[in-house]
Each structure stands twice: as C-alpha cells, then as structure tokens.
Amino acid sequence: MANDNLQIKKLYALSSENRKFSFSLPLKQTIRIGKRDYEVKLKADEKYGTYILWKNRKYPVEIVRSSQNKYEILFNDISYTFTVETPFSLKRMKVLSSKRGKIEREYIKAPMPGKIIDVLVREGSTVVKGEPVVILEAMKMQNELLSPVNGTVVKVTAKSNTNVMKDDLLVEIKL
C-alpha cells in the first residue's frame, strides 16, 4: 500500500446502492455545493456524543461497523454502507467484477433474537427482491424478513417454532 499512497490523489466512497462520491486528497474540511464551500466538522462532546456539524446543524453520527475498507455509518438515524476505494483498487474491482460477476450468495440472518413463526420458502424456491421469506417474532411484533435480492433459495436453516439468536443464518439465496 505504501507505494500506492504516494500517488493517491482521490478516494471514492461507493454506496451499497452503487452511488459514487469522490473526494480529492488531502481530504478537505469543506464540501462544495454549487459555487460555495461549506465547512464540515466531525466533533464529539459529553452532551451529544459524536456528531457532524454542517451548515450550523448537528447531525448524530455513529460508526456501526467497519472492516478493511467497508464502513457502515449511522448518519441522522439512517444507515449507509460505503466501501472506500482508491483509484487503483476501484480499477481492480471493476476488472474483477467483470470477470467474476458480483456477489453470488445472499445470506439472510436473524436481525435480532426471537422466535421463527413461519418459513415462507423452501429449497429451490425462486424469490424476488422484497419478498418475505421468514416471519420472526420479537418484541411483541411479527417481523417479515425480506429477500434483498432476486434469486433461488439454496438452503433453509430456519425452522418454525424455534428460537434463534441474533445473526443466526436462516436462509441462503443464490443470485
């Protein structure tokens, strides 16, 4: 990486919905909107915790998770996931994805501890994005867990009337 760093002039934050935000280095403490630069500050204090100050307004921020170049950020109560890429890694990624295709498997996990009320798919079922696959009861509510992708169910580990822990694998979908 050290060699790469010398030449890095830009970084890209790619959102999970494939929007690309580019930032030139060194990273400025301002963001340009139209013809004006607005100052952006990351701050933290006892009273509010961590926040971003932008146009005289505080926005609560939290890093939910991070690993390598992937960041899940909670900004003003909404989650965003970005991968931060250098011009080189971006190019490499494009080459790889054109060769290999994108993600091949989607794993549906229990977002919270609870009880499986119903499993709505079987191995071999085709699912479309947004289709409920499992009903999980937690906190007095029945929650439909939706498929985030179009694909085919290849594995069902969820069973009706069983308790599950957070992050237990329930259904595996092949894209």
Added chain:
Amino acid sequence: MTKIKRILIANRGEIAVRIMKTAHLMKIETVAVKTAVEPNAMYLASADVIFDNTDDISEIPVFLDIEKLIAIALKTKANAIHPGYGFLAENAYFAQKCIENKLIFIGPSPDAIYKMGNKTIARRIALAIGIPMAMGSEGNIANEEEAAVIAEKIGYPVIIKAASGGGGRGMRIVRKADEMEKMFIIASKEAEKAFNDPSVFVEKYIENPKHIEFQILGDTKGNVIHLGERECSIQRKHQKLLEEAPSGALDDELRQKMGNMAVQIAKAVDYHSAGTVEFLLDSEKNFYFMEMNTRIQVEHPVTEIITGLDLIEQQIRIANGEELKFRQNDIKLEGWAIECRINAEDVQAGFAPDPGKIENLHMPTDSCVRVDTGVQVGSSIVANYDSMIAKLIVTGKDRKDAIKNCKMALDKVWIKGTKTTLPFFRMLVRHQKFQDGSFTTAFIEKDLERYYFNSEYEEMLAAWLATKLFIEENLNDDSINVNFEHGKEMSPWLLNKRINQF
C-alpha cells in the same frame, strides 16, 4: 366509599411515569414494581414506594400475574390499582379480582370489559342499538364452509377476525373464495395462540378506510360524554405510528353523529372510566363500528391537548365515585395535536425492532412540544417489552401549524444507541398525502416507496465521514502527502474501541 390513597401501578415504561405524574399532582401515593428485567427503569424514580420483585424468576412478566399483583397491592397497602395499557388492562378477571380484594380498579367494570372485549358480544350490542357496522356474521363461525357461505352473501373481500382479538392478531383478509379455507385456518390458529380462544367471525372488509376513534368518559352516575375524535390511520400492520386530534376528515355534523353513537355504545354497557370507540370511515364518509377499547390508550395525550383535560385524573376521580364536572356542551376542541411514536425500530429493515441501550437522548423543549417517555440515558430498550422510546406530542393552532411544528420538533430529537422511527416521521410530515389529509390505513403499504427521509446532502456527508475514517486508518503514514492536521484531530471510535467488525 373509601377514596383512593395509594395506587399500585400494574405497568411499566412511559405509562407508569404518566400515571404517577397525575397521582402526585392529586397528592395520591404510588407503588411501582421493580423487575429483574429493568431494575434501573426510569418509572421507579417517580414512585413513593417500590416493591422489589427482582427475585421473581417466573417467565411470565409480573404485570401479567394477577395473583401476584393483588398480593403486592395488599402487602404495600395500596387501595387501588391502575393497569395502564396492554398487559392486564382489558382483563375482566383481573378487574373482578381487584374488587373481590377490596381494591379499587381504575377502569371500567369487569362486565363492561368482558362484553366489549368479546368482539362477537360487542357486535351484537352495537347491532341492537342500531350502530352502523360492516355486514357480517351474527356470531362466531364454526368452520370455513360457514365462513364461505356468509362471504358469498356479503361479497368479497371479507375479513376474518378473532372474537377475543385486538392489535391485528388473528385477522386475515380474504379476497377470493379459494383463499377462504387457508385464511380461516390461519386466523383461527393465530387467535387460539394469542388469546386462548380460537373463535372467529367474518365481516365485510372496508377497503382503504380511515381509522377514527372517539374518546369517551363516563362516571358511575350514568353520565357519558365524548371528547372528540382521534385519527390513527397512519399504521403498519395494525400498529399505530402517528395519531392526531381532531381529524381533518370530520366536520361538526359528522363529529356529532359519530360521537353520539360512541356515547350510546358506552351507555349500553353502563360504561364508566375512560374508553375509546373505534370506527372505520370509508371514502364516502360512511362509518362502521369496529370495537371499543376499555382502557386508557397510548394516544390519549392528543385528546388531552385539544380538550385541556387530564384523562388520568378523570379516571381516578371516576374511580373515586365522583360525578363528571362537565357535560357534553362544555367540551370545546381547540387547536391541533399530533403524536409520533418514537420506537426503537429500524425503518430501513421493515420496522424491525432494534433493542439497545440509550446512549444519548435530547428532546425539544419548545412550548408546543410535550414528551411522554419512560426512558433516559442509560436505559435499555429490552426485547421483553414493546419498543417505545418516547411519544413526541406536538401542538399547533391548526393542522398546518401542527405539522410545521412537528417537522421542527423531529429535527431536534436526538437519540443515540438504537435506530428509531424518526426518519419515518421526517418523511411523513413532508409527504403530500399526509399534508393534504387524503391518507388511509393503507398509506404505508400502498403509497410509500421509501420509509424514510434524508436531505439531499446527508448521504454525501456520510460518504465524507467514511472517507475520513479510511484515511485515518490506512493512510496515516508520514511519508505520504496527506494533510493530517485535521485528520488526526479525532477518531473517537478508535479511542473508544467501539468499532465492531463485519
């Protein structure tokens, strides 16, 4: 008749805090129950007496344990019990047990709770006094064949409902004859599981209605009045998210007509205490009786704001045997109130509960805002109970003004530690259909493409933050040409070791 001197609060969370607040104003003492699940809960701080139940290892929450609650009341010398909402609030047997033990039950009679709690009996009562209702079965239905016969008669779509039900459980909409068998079995099974009673009935399903409910108050002398309506059409799977009072869908004439019907239903069961009569209102302004809730409701504050009354105080006075100090003509509705239920839910994951510890909490302090809450910094939203964090109740001189104030207030709410329904409300107050009042109970399912709002630049700012973190973690090598003056300023997460790995 002995007066209420000390009330056992058979509940927790914000409603326990709410009841104790009024009790203190009335110089009545309160007893709260400390549980092992929430030994540091905020409601305990408001109580005069705390009963320590933390050694109770039963799987059933104490707030559902009738014998135990009666024993606690007697032991702590309380002479009244307030059930709040949920738990045992609409359990006729609990109300009866209180009376048998010479405890004043702050709520209606066991008979009224039973009759209104059983939807089939409630339907029969409403039918007998000529309250408009969706057509349907006389009583409970034995099997899917019988349900199909009735459905053919009244026409699809129909809705199967649990006789002892509520809150959307045991409810299924049937659109075609060939779905009947499956839906009947599902509804009946769900009803048995949730309410220990598999009986169901069938009625005509009203498409895209508004949910309009009337707050009523009755005393033990036979006076019953209504306090106007609340609109609760913003709901998801029969769980209300936002309520307002009054409703933009009613004019004075319709208000009077529906209000009178609500009073009549209450009178038919000699109702005393606070109660709510729920109606569906269709697009032609026809209204249909749905059910009566025999308790104080989560959304009672919006009625308090437009009437200037304290409903908990009225419940306590009525339970004391006092006569209502006002009549229907004295009730004037003034201004507009909106309540947002700020829950620990992830709107980006289909409103899935997001339990966690509240790390930071700031609520607006403007005069047009009232906050009812049972949590504070350090409180945990636990998976054992509901996901409510706070009720944000916003007032305005009219609906437009209330929405404007609501928008302002929502931007001032600051909660860290769990995801919340705030982004949903921020979207809602900006939505055309909410603003013009044309929304129905189908709004969330049918009219929304996105469940949340973020302003144009928020995603970009989040991207900036991700990039900043990446630089701090990966490029902090002095040999490269990066300006660290700001970059080194802070990395609070690294310091706090709060970053979880994917």
